Amino acid sequence: MDGLSPRPGEDARTLAAGPGRVVGRAVTRIEDLPLVRGEGLFAADVNFPRQLHMRVVRAEIAHGRIVSVDAEAARAMPGVVAVWTAADVADIPLIPFRATKVRGLEPYCQPVLARDRVRYVGEPVAVVLADDAYRAEDAAETVMVELEELPVVLDAAAPPGEFAPGHDTEPTVVRKEYGDIDAAFRSAHAVVELELSVGRHSGVPLETRGAIARYDAAHDVLELHGTAKKQHWNRDEIARLLGRPPQGVHLFEGHVGGGFGVRGELYPEDLLVCAAALRLRRPIKWIEDRREHLVATNHSRQQSHRIRAAVDAEGRLLGIDDVFFHDQGAYVRTHGARVADLAAGMLPGPYRLPAYRVAGHFRLTNKTPAATYRAPGRYETTFVRERLMDAIAARLEIDPVEIRRRNLVATAEMPHARPLDALGTDVVLDSGDYEGLLDKALARFGWDAMHKELAARRAAGECVGAGLAFFVEKSGLGPSDGVRVTVDATGAVEVVSGAASVGQGVETALAQICAEALGVDYSSIRVVRGRTDRIEFGNGAHASRVTVMSGSATWQASLAVREMALECAAQLLQLSPAELTISEGVVTRADGLAGPSLTLAEIARGRGPNSPAMRGQTPGLTAERWFWSDHMAYPYGVHLAQIRIDAGTGGVTVERYLVANDIGRAINPMLVEGQIVGGLAQGLGGALLEEFRYDPSGQPLSTTLADYLIPTIAEMPEVDVLIAEDAPSPLNPLGVKGAGEGGTNGAGACIASAVDDALRRPGAITSLPLLPAHLRALLVEAP
Amino acid sequence: MTEALDVTLTVNGERHAVRVEARRTLADALREDCGLTGTHLGCEHGVCGACTVLLDGEPVRACLLFAVQAQGRAIRTVEGLAEGGELSPLQRAFIENHALQCGYCTPGFLMLGTALLERDPTMSDEALVDALSSNICRCTGYANIAKAVRAAAAEMRERVPA
Numbered sequence: 001m002d003g004l005s006p007r008p009g010e011d012a013r014t015l016a017a018g019p020g021r022v023v024g025r026a027v028t029r030i031e032d033l034p035l036v037r038g039e040g041l042f043a044a045d046v047n048f049p050r051q052l053h054m055r056v057v058r059a060e061i062a063h064g065r066i067v068s069v070d071a072e073a074a075r076a077m078p079g080v081v082a083v084w085t086a087a088d089v090a091d092i093p094l095i096p097f098r099a100t101k102v103r104g105l106e107p108y109c110q111p112v113l114a115r116d117r118v119r120y121v122g123e124p125v126a127v128v129l130a131d132d133a134y135r136a137e138d139a140a141e142t143v144m145v146e147l148e149e150l151p152v153v154l155d156a157a158a159p160p161g162e163f164a165p166g167h168d169t170e171p172t173v174v175r176k177e178y179g180d181i182d183a184a185f186r187s188a189h190a191v192v193e194l195e196l197s198v199g200r201h202s203g204v205p206l207e208t209r210g211a212i213a214r215y216d217a218a219h220d221v222l223e224l225h226g227t228a229k230k231q232h233w234n235r236d237e238i239a240r241l242l243g244r245p246p247q248g249v250h251l252f253e254g255h256v257g258g259g260f261g262v263r264g265e266l267y268p269e270d271l272l273v274c275a276a277a278l279r280l281r282r283p284i285k286w287i288e289d290r291r292e293h294l295v296a297t298n299h300s301r302q303q304s305h306r307i308r309a310a311v312d313a314e315g316r317l318l319g320i321d322d323v324f325f326h327d328q329g330a331y332v333r334t335h336g337a338r339v340a341d342l343a344a345g346m347l348p349g350p351y352r353l354p355a356y357r358v359a360g361h362f363r364l365t366n367k368t369p370a371a372t373y374r375a376p377g378r379y380e381t382t383f384v385r386e387r388l389m390d391a392i393a394a395r396l397e398i399d400p401v402e403i404r405r406r407n408l409v410a411t412a413e414m415p416h417a418r419p420l421d422a423l424g425t426d427v428v429l430d431s432g433d434y435e436g437l438l439d440k441a442l443a444r445f446g447w448d449a450m451h452k453e454l455a456a457r458r459a460a461g462e463c464v465g466a467g468l469a470f471f472v473e474k475s476g477l478g479p480s481d482g483v484r485v486t487v488d489a490t491g492a493v494e495v496v497s498g499a500a501s502v503g504q505g506v507e508t509a510l511a512q513i514c515a516e517a518l519g520v521d522y523s524s525i526r527v528v529r530g531r532t533d534r535i536e537f538g539n540g541a542h543a544s545r546v547t548v549m550s551g552s553a554t555w556q557a558s559l560a561v562r563e564m565a566l567e568c569a570a571q572l573l574q575l576s577p578a579e580l581t582i583s584e585g586v587v588t589r590a591d592g593l594a595g596p597s598l599t600l601a602e603i604a605r606g607r608g609p610n611s612p613a614m615r616g617q618t619p620g621l622t623a624e625r626w627f628w629s630d631h632m633a634y635p636y637g638v639h640l641a642q643i644r645i646d647a648g649t650g651g652v653t654v655e656r657y658l659v660a661n662d663i664g665r666a667i668n669p670m671l672v673e674g675q676i677v678g679g680l681a682q683g684l685g686g687a688l689l690e691e692f693r694y695d696p697s698g699q700p701l702s703t704t705l706a707d708y709l710i711p712t713i714a715e716m717p718e719v720d721v722l723i724a725e726d727a728p729s730p731l732n733p734l735g736v737k738g739a740g741e742g743g744t745n746g747a748g749a750c751i752a753s754a755v756d757d758a759l760r761r762p763g764a765i766t767s768l769p770l771l772p773a774h775l776r777a778l779l780v781e782a783p
Numbered sequence: 784m785t786e787a788l789d790v791t792l793t794v795n796g797e798r799h800a801v802r803v804e805a806r807r808t809l810a811d812a813l814r815e816d817c818g819l820t821g822t823h824l825g826c827e828h829g830v831c832g833a834c835t836v837l838l839d840g841e842p843v844r845a846c847l848l849f850a851v852q853a854q855g856r857a858i859r860t861v862e863g864l865a866e867g868g869e870l871s872p873l874q875r876a877f878i879e880n881h882a883l884q885c886g887y888c889t890p891g892f893l894m895l896g897t898a899l900l901e902r903d904p905t906m907s908d909e910a911l912v913d914a915l916s917s918n919i920c921r922c923t924g925y926a927n928i929a930k931a932v933r934a935a936a937a938e939m940r941e942r943v944p945a
Contacts, residue, residue: 028878035886036874038821038861042887045820134804206825206833206921207887257823257887258921290826503885503922670881677924678884705830705919713925714916743924 003560003623013559014733015516015665023516023734026670029508030523031501034255041254043210043226048283051212052081054273055136056292057126057143059118062154062366062698064147066116066125073142074128079135081280083143084272085126086113092275093241095266097336098233101424108163108171108364110331112268112275117164118147119330120368121700122295124268129276129284152698156327156363157304169364171332174340178419179355184319188310192391197767198380198748200302200327201690203373203682204710207257208288209297211270213277220248224274227251227530229264229500230540235532237266238274249274253530259502260682261372261542262298265334269296291703299692300373302327303343305384310355315396315403319355322347322384326362329369337362338423339370342377342474345422349385349472350434350636351407356420366698372542374682375741378473379748383768386469386749394762400753401442404470408434415730422632423477423543429634430737431727432662438470441638441660444722450642458760463645463779464655465760467753469746472636475738476548476731478629481539483553485514485561486622489608491585491601493518493525495557498538499550500530504740505671509547510554512667513734517558518565519582520600544635544738547667552627552732560623568606568621569598633729635737637661639680639746641717643754650776652688652755654717659746662724664737673721676743680719683747685711691769790854794819795863803850810834812850813860821861821890825919832918835891836860842898842917861890864897873897873935882931884922891918896932904936 728735
């Protein structure tokens with residue numbers, strides 16, 4: 001018996017419904033202790049002897065031809081070891097993107113240092129390497145970059161401009177279609193048409209990016225520290241781009257100060273520190289400052305949609321036809337066209353839609369490149385789709401809740417396959433009771449009673465309103481993830497996963513699953529993640545995939561170890577495995593009768609490599625399992641808000657908020673609630689505060705946290721969270737669906753709906769964010 | 784660049800003799816010269832509060848102070864909160880109430896919260912929200928941070944009867 005391959009029937013075991021011993025319980029996190037003691041290891045905390053500090057010289061205009069870069073003064077400054085421009089890194093290819101179905105994007109990828117042209121303010125043009133961070137910054141300020149200005153493209157919906165000779169600023173158009181869309185519009189009772197847009201905002205984690213590379217010549221290994229999210233893919237690409245075998249490159253993850261989609265992608269700085277460490281044979285440390293972060297790290301969200309719906313007399317959708325413009329910024333980054341693709345694939349959401357056509361114009365502009373941010377493509381399209389549902393309701397004079405009821409996919413229609421794809425997988429809504437959750441949410445929020453109360457407040461002169469948005473998320477992107485569970489000779493349990501952590505509680509969730517399956521204490525389990533030197537493959541932490549994919553693999557590997565332990569114990573105790581159980585790391589009789597027992601430590605020692613009993617077998621109390629999935633699991637939910645607009649300032653106060661979210665199964669309800677409330681804060685930020693603004697020449701205006709406004713506690717409403725487990729996913733043994741993005745997804749749509757209601761002007765809100773000046777203008781012109 | 788100055792920083796009761804340029808921030812001196820990396824930098828322009836430390840008991844932004852300005856003052860950082868290995872009531876409350884996710888803003892919030900609790904553990908909810916609005920957390924949505932400070936306040940009120 002070895003732990004390498006599953007045995008017949010093994011994969012069939014699923015986690016029983018309801019809370020278990022540890023799973024389903026709001027236990028405290030195993031991550032927290034070093035973090036509250038100030039003993040964390042974030043990127044800036046990583047130091048190596050003899051390290052050099054890298055400072056990036058960035059473009060100061062949005063589009064220009066590089067005439068010259070003069071670094072002579074910088075090279076002569078004290079402590080400066082090297083200054084590099086594009087010519088010094090000409091051998092490093094453009095930074096690639098992860099494969100999707102969309103082809104032809106290669107010419108639009110970003111070089112590690114700008115060649116010939118700069119295309120956004122903040123683009124790396126040169127780097128200074130010095131023995132001290134302050135000195136590197138001093139020297140960088142003396143590097144003179146002479147640029148000849150070129151015309152800028154700032155509006156993705158404007159006619160395309162030139163990216164480079166022979167390439168315009170529209171690399172591709174994402175098209176999807178099913179059903180007879182023209183017939184739907186010919187037979188429509190009514191056609192509702194809207195122009196809608198979502199502003200440019202992004203994850204903006206509190207820790208900026210950082211990268212520390214070190215070449216270990218003794219072992220011929222290039223190490224990169226301060227990494228996150230996609231270590232294995234990044235490792236493979238760094239190796240390829242720098243001409244090394246992947247085995248000679250290792251990525252390490254310490255603590256990660258928030259990811260939200262933007263951190264852990266392969267950026268120019270990651271490759272620059274690696275190349276410098278190899279060439280200069282000294283460790284290279286780069287820590288981004290906040291101004292850099294706001295112009296250099298991925299932006300997101302900016303789209304404008306022209307959407308039309310054909311409906312019948314009862315308000316049932318017959319077809320949706322959408323044309324949108326996706327503002328990608330200056331280059332294609334590691335996601336390729338993924339956000340536009342997700343927007344196109346996920347737009348229909350929870351509604352029955354007989355015909356659909358979408359054309360997503362993927363456009364480059366002279367702004368910071370964009371990619372995913374929590375609920376990518378869904379925050380945007382939930383706003384668009386739910387605005388559309390509100391508009392249909394208004395046009396046909398049907399209640400907004402009723403219009404949704406009439407269109408929601410029914411439980412009997414699950415699994416509901418759409419002739420569409422997203423992230424390269426077919427969209428098959430796996431399970432759900434959409435209307436049931438809507439009812440629960442409305443009841444919990446006191447929807448009907450609230451409307452009476454709001455009417456009374458309006459009569460008294462207040463500008464108050466309520467809104468709702470229904471959303472469908474996606475989670476658990478495959479195809480695979482592996483986990484190795486090992487009990488060592490002292491009985492300590494280690495879970496090694498190919499997942500990563502961005503601070504969301506991965507370690508605790510995986511430890512709970514392992515503890516439940518194996519029969520040990522969750523709090524002493526060591527969870528290894530984000531390290532390429534401990535596991536050969538991994539697909540990382542993104543797209544709300546970890547608990548589904550790595551969680552399922554942890555479940556299966558832990559069960560395999562359990563079985564192995566029980567079989568060993570059964571032989572030694574002369575009982576059958578079925579008569580035994582494991583609790584607190586001790587194998588005892590399952591019937592509770594007194595009798596001999598064995599600890600997992602004793603069993604692990606018995607399975608050691610020098611144990612005669614192991615001769616001819618693979619030693620160790622250990623098992624590795626891989627979970628595979630062809631389809632995503634689709635969580636869903638409802639956002640409900642009650643808001644007030646200050647008639648004097650146009651400022652919106654969110655008074656009350658409910659997020660109802662069915663995630664199939666909550667491994668840890670406290671962590672799920674934390675994800676939802678935290679996600680909501682970001683969603684509200686994008687709805688009411690956060691925006692990367694540019695002047696007409698492409699100069700960014702939101703380059704400090706005093707200009708780019710993140711919600712503080714003062715902007716957060718009281719939030720009620722309804723975690724539902726009505727529709728476990730049939731696609732994995734835990735029944736789980738991802739919980740990371742539902743709190744964000746519906747926020748923009750919900751606030752827009754509530755503001756419409758407060759203004760008493762259906763359809764007034766057509767864009768996000770809803771800034772006070774705009775609402776003040778709407779209030780003034782209101783009848 | 785500029786001449787280095789000899790400065791003695793008293794951090795969590797320990798004296799650190801460091802040699803720094805006049806322009807070196809207190810945050811950098813704590814992190815790089817004293818080796819106390821628990822104090823984090825989130826924006827380096829005084830908005831986010833991640834670098835909050837206590838200077839003679841008052842919460843300050845360590846990114847907006849120069850190390851030389853802290854000479855002769857009592858500095859407290861997150862590393863000094865646990866006494867003899869035992870977590871402070873606020874540190875414990877942060878764990879029990881899931882008041883942290885990535886943990887990057889946590890040292891700043893712990894120091895801010897410690898100052899608030901030492902000043903007035905009976906403060907109103909409104910005053911608490913007002914005070915906590917000076918720091919940014921990007922993960923939690925704040926509800927659990929406020930809950931943790933309230934829980935620690937309740938524990939401290941029980942310990943020291945008014």
